[in-house]
Amino acid sequence: MKSISKVTEKHFDRQGSEFSYIYWFWGIAVPLLLTLIDWPFRQILTPSNILLVYLLGVFFVAIRFGLWPSILGALVSAAAFAFFFAPPIFSFAIADPENLVGLAVMLLVGAVTSNLAENVRTQTRVAEHREQRAAALYRLSKELAEARLETEIIEIGVRHIHSEFGGRNTFLFPDCNGLVCYPDEPPLGISLRGADLSIARRVFSNGQMAGYGTDTAPDETAVYISLNGSTGTIGVLVLEPVDVCRISVPEQRQLLDTFVNLIVHALERAKLAEQAKDATLKMQAETLRNSLLSSISHDLRTPLATIVGAASTLETDEERLTKDSRRKLVGAISEEAQRMSELTTKILEMARLEAGEVLLNRQWYAPEEIVGSALRRLDKKLKNRQVNVHMADNLALIHVDAVLLQQVMVNLLDNADKYSTAGLPIDISVVTTPFSLSITVADRGQGIPEDLQQKIFDKFFRIHTESAQSGVGLGLSICRAIVEAHGGDIQVSNRSGGGSMFQLHIPILECPPTIDPEEKD
Amino acid sequence: MKTTAPLLLLIEDDPQFRLLLRTTLESQDYRVLTAAAGRDGLIEARNQRPNLLILDLGLPDIDGQEVIRRLRTWSEVPIIVLSARDQESDITQALDNGADDYLTKPFGTAELMSRIKALLRRVAKLPGGAQEYFQVGELKIELTKRRVFVGEREVHLTPIEFRLLSVLVRNAGFVVTHRQLLEKVWGASYVEHSHYLRIYMGQLRHKIESDPAQPRYLLTEAGVGYRLSTEEIQ
Numbered sequence: 001m002k003s004i005s006k007v008t009e010k011h012f013d014r015q016g017s018e019f020s021y022i023y024w025f026w027g028i029a030v031p032l033l034l035t036l037i038d039w040p041f042r043q044i045l046t047p048s049n050i051l052l053v054y055l056l057g058v059f060f061v062a063i064r065f066g067l068w069p070s071i072l073g074a075l076v077s078a079a080a081f082a083f084f085f086a087p088p089i090f091s092f093a094i095a096d097p098e099n100l101v102g103l104a105v106m107l108l109v110g111a112v113t114s115n116l117a118e119n120v121r122t123q124t125r126v127a128e129h130r131e132q133r134a135a136a137l138y139r140l141s142k143e144l145a146e147a148r149l150e151t152e153i154i155e156i157g158v159r160h161i162h163s164e165f166g167g168r169n170t171f172l173f174p175d176c177n178g179l180v181c182y183p184d185e186p187p188l189g190i191s192l193r194g195a196d197l198s199i200a201r202r203v204f205s206n207g208q209m210a211g212y213g214t215d216t217a218p219d220e221t222a223v224y225i226s227l228n229g230s231t232g233t234i235g236v237l238v239l240e241p242v243d244v245c246r247i248s249v250p251e252q253r254q255l256l257d258t259f260v261n262l263i264v265h266a267l268e269r270a271k272l273a274e275q276a277k278d279a280t281l282k283m284q285a286e287t288l289r290n291s292l293l294s295s296i297s298h299d300l301r302t303p304l305a306t307i308v309g310a311a312s313t314l315e316t317d318e319e320r321l322t323k324d325s326r327r328k329l330v331g332a333i334s335e336e337a338q339r340m341s342e343l344t345t346k347i348l349e350m351a352r353l354e355a356g357e358v359l360l361n362r363q364w365y366a367p368e369e370i371v372g373s374a375l376r377r378l379d380k381k382l383k384n385r386q387v388n389v390h391m392a393d394n395l396a397l398i399h400v401d402a403v404l405l406q407q408v409m410v411n412l413l414d415n416a417d418k419y420s421t422a423g424l425p426i427d428i429s430v431v432t433t434p435f436s437l438s439i440t441v442a443d444r445g446q447g448i449p450e451d452l453q454q455k456i457f458d459k460f461f462r463i464h465t466e467s468a469q470s471g472v473g474l475g476l477s478i479c480r481a482i483v484e485a486h487g488g489d490i491q492v493s494n495r496s497g498g499g500s501m502f503q504l505h506i507p508i509l510e511c512p513p514t515i516d517p518e519e520k521d
Numbered sequence: 522m523k524t525t526a527p528l529l530l531l532i533e534d535d536p537q538f539r540l541l542l543r544t545t546l547e548s549q550d551y552r553v554l555t556a557a558a559g560r561d562g563l564i565e566a567r568n569q570r571p572n573l574l575i576l577d578l579g580l581p582d583i584d585g586q587e588v589i590r591r592l593r594t595w596s597e598v599p600i601i602v603l604s605a606r607d608q609e610s611d612i613t614q615a616l617d618n619g620a621d622d623y624l625t626k627p628f629g630t631a632e633l634m635s636r637i638k639a640l641l642r643r644v645a646k647l648p649g650g651a652q653e654y655f656q657v658g659e660l661k662i663e664l665t666k667r668r669v670f671v672g673e674r675e676v677h678l679t680p681i682e683f684r685l686l687s688v689l690v691r692n693a694g695f696v697v698t699h700r701q702l703l704e705k706v707w708g709a710s711y712v713e714h715s716h717y718l719r720i721y722m723g724q725l726r727h728k729i730e731s732d733p734a735q736p737r738y739l740l741t742e743a744g745v746g747y748r749l750s751t752e753e754i755q
Binding site for chain 2: 337
């Protein structure tokens, strides 16, 4: 990258006057030097031979220093030849007409060769620049091809334009209202800051270049170039060149246009990829919604059918029913309503977690309190079960949302109860280290087939669909959502000796607070 | 219907639910007044002076929390809050505003009846002066002598542990919010330091409960507060 900008600099600087003086100097110095060399041999060499030596000098100047220094060299050579070598010596007069012709030929040959040499040099230079531009484009396109995100592409663009054209630059894009605005991301070191938004907006709407060197807002130090994509202008490039030559020369202008086009295409490609991803996500959400609907309609309608049926029987046939069947119907209503209520709670809870609304209300809690309150909520269900709680002896507090974590425990215990034969024990163990809290809930049920161990945390996934046992298939997804909101993870494995074991880890990020010791009275 | 039966005021906007509660409560020999909105409820409360108030938090005109606050400016009537939103913060706020107990919808009517009875009993007991003695299951507490027994064994508590326990004893059977406990035991400047409460509650449980992870007496109401049980859990 560096070498390119150096060469580019040379190219522009050569047109400056500073270097030309040295070239002119060589135009004079070379013939004088040759005069000095030739002088001792003036007796041996004929004037035509000396002319050939001068011609060699003119060639050299022409090739190294260009047309005009070589013409100067030819003139100086002519003068030196006339003065020092052509008789009469020490006079500019030339007596021999042969020498005059020779001199004229030398001037002519000098002019022609230097012209040719200059042409070759220019072409070489042009070819070199073309190659450098091609290399720059290649590097840009290679980096762009690897970039996936819009921000990456913009960063690459800013960097390459900076190194190729010199000067700070920035890309401005419209916000959701379609108005060009400053980017949200923090700028790079080489980003241009403080671009004029009103000019950028005008450029964005009419697609015309503006700013320095144009008819619109020529007082600006920066140039505003619209980024024209396939579907219209997508943004504005604002470039503040250190040297205006670098972008005003046609080749450079073309190069800049190519740069901009490459960047625009990369941006459009990234946008399309994003849209494709959105579409896939939307489709997944749609599938999820459908499975939610089918799941809800089954799980809510079944108990609802019982409730509506039983209630209408009670309403219409009250006299004909025996006391016993009336009691059974009422019992069914109450049981099914209870089931519906649980399902609704779970669905709402999941919706709340899904919507990302849940802000953890983290407070310091003792782990045993969370386990204890979960067990109490289930004490009716777990009445006939042995629940072994193994709690590490330390009382370190943990910074969690106790209500949500209690929900996790309730769901896990509820599952353990639901899927293992009544009377088999449930084991809970709680271990805290300085860095994490681990809770394990293990049952002696059938365990979970290994290929399903990941799937059971998915929404609406049930191992036995539509069995009376299972719920709506949300309990474990709720658990996972809550644990992940705490920055932790939850897994299931099969237990040696049968049954499944759910294990959750929650990282401890803060040290527990200390309290002032109590004064004895 | 006896005129001496306790008068309950029910503020609930859903007509079906109002009908259900009214029917159930009247079948238990309570006199029931109903109001469908917060303002009407407040007027009824002022005119009729009910013995107990059942208040739904989601009301069409004014927020249930506001009803509690206004009521508490002039009345000590016991309030049971009904909440369909299972947001613990709502419940905690209602209790901190001065409600005495809460139930989340849906709930069984038996649960409501036992809460009403407990609250009316507490009101009836209050004029009798400071409670002196408390017992549930194995746990015996002599408030004036500051002594605590589990079965035959005397338990030695630090002054703060005892203060914490006595606040719960005075509200036995009812939930006391974290904020109320912190304020009453440590003072108003400690209401944000909930870890004090957790640590002392842990210590207290380890001294009183046989299994602190499955407490029988000092019960946790997750996200809301603590409740000292008045009936022994099997």
